[in-house]
Amino acid sequence: MTIGSEVDALCKVPLFRGIEATKLRLLASISERIRFRPGEHLCSQGEPGDSAFIILAGQADVLVATENGQQVVARVGANDIVGEIAILCDVPRTATLVAIDEMDVLTISKENFLKLLKEFPEMALKVMRVLAQRLEKATRDFGAATATLAERASG
Amino acid sequence: MTIGSEVDALCKVPLFRGIEATKLRLLASISERIRFRPGEHLCSQGEPGDSAFIILAGQADVLVATENGQQVVARVGANDIVGEIAILCDVPRTATLVAIDEMDVLTISKENFLKLLKEFPEMALKVMRVLAQRLEKATRDFGAATATLAERASG
Numbered sequence: 001m002t003i004g005s006e007v008d009a010l011c012k013v014p015l016f017r018g019i020e021a022t023k024l025r026l027l028a029s030i031s032e033r034i035r036f037r038p039g040e041h042l043c044s045q046g047e048p049g050d051s052a053f054i055i056l057a058g059q060a061d062v063l064v065a066t067e068n069g070q071q072v073v074a075r076v077g078a079n080d081i082v083g084e085i086a087i088l089c090d091v092p093r094t095a096t097l098v099a100i101d102e103m104d105v106l107t108i109s110k111e112n113f114l115k116l117l118k119e120f121p122e123m124a125l126k127v128m129r130v131l132a133q134r135l136e137k138a139t140r141d142f143g144a145a146t147a148t149l150a151e152r153a154s155g
Numbered sequence: 156m157t158i159g160s161e162v163d164a165l166c167k168v169p170l171f172r173g174i175e176a177t178k179l180r181l182l183a184s185i186s187e188r189i190r191f192r193p194g195e196h197l198c199s200q201g202e203p204g205d206s207a208f209i210i211l212a213g214q215a216d217v218l219v220a221t222e223n224g225q226q227v228v229a230r231v232g233a234n235d236i237v238g239e240i241a242i243l244c245d246v247p248r249t250a251t252l253v254a255i256d257e258m259d260v261l262t263i264s265k266e267n268f269l270k271l272l273k274e275f276p277e278m279a280l281k282v283m284r285v286l287a288q289r290l291e292k293a294t295r296d297f298g299a300a301t302a303t304l305a306e307r308a309s310g
Contacts, residue, residue, distance in 0.1 A: 064297075064298035065298075066299050066301070066302035067302060068303075068305065068306050071302050071305070085287045088284045088287040089291060094295070114280070117276065118276040119276070121272065121274070121279060122273070124276060124283065125269070125273065125279065127283060128243055128282060131283060131286040131287055132240045132244050132286060133244050134290055135240060136240050136246070136249045138294050138297055139249065141297050142228055142297040142300060143226045143228050145300035145301060146221070146226045146300055147221035147222060147226050149304060150223065152307060
């Protein structure tokens, strides 16, 4: 794929709405487009994390290891940014991502991701919004699960 | 409290480690220090959110409304930044914060918070790291609760 068509694809990602084409051109030039087939792992929990993923097409399950085996905690799809926790927090991958269908994914290295966020504050703000939205959902889901557990314990 | 002693207090907050004193001086000048007594609400779920909180001292419970009443989902304390989800996502407060003991809190308006993040990318990166850490914890907690629910359903 040419840089031009890569930029066209990035323009359609809500995360990059309002970001100038010249900046998207830079993003396209420092990222790599990878195709994942159903069942393939984008990353595995516990491994070192050296890149973030911007999903252009397809879906993946987010699995977390628990005492009772792996649990699906979320599903991610087109326009989602994932895998950035390991990069931001300097911790191993916190979840396993498994492709459900054929996926088109833009991978960006830790170094370039951090550089991008520092140089383009509006992109940083957008990533922050995505993190905040996911945190809001995770907190709500956890609250509901805790309430169900409390209800069953007292019932 | 003078701006000077406010800056001294901010220097000790890990979130602002490495941030130049001149920038902390700006933060101190555009934020307001408020004291909360035990039982007082810093914010209430469902209300419009127009400020973020940086906790300097004391602790608060984070409560989320569920079908079975309010559930404590987390506890926050000194050096934590909270209340930024409503600001970043333009949604009402996603949780209620209740002071456990006497609290010293720096409140910063939505407008100033967003301005600060745009102007100081290193601060944005630190806020992003905090969000990512909380997301990692919330995802882990939710995974554990889901596993317990699945185990009880099958047991």
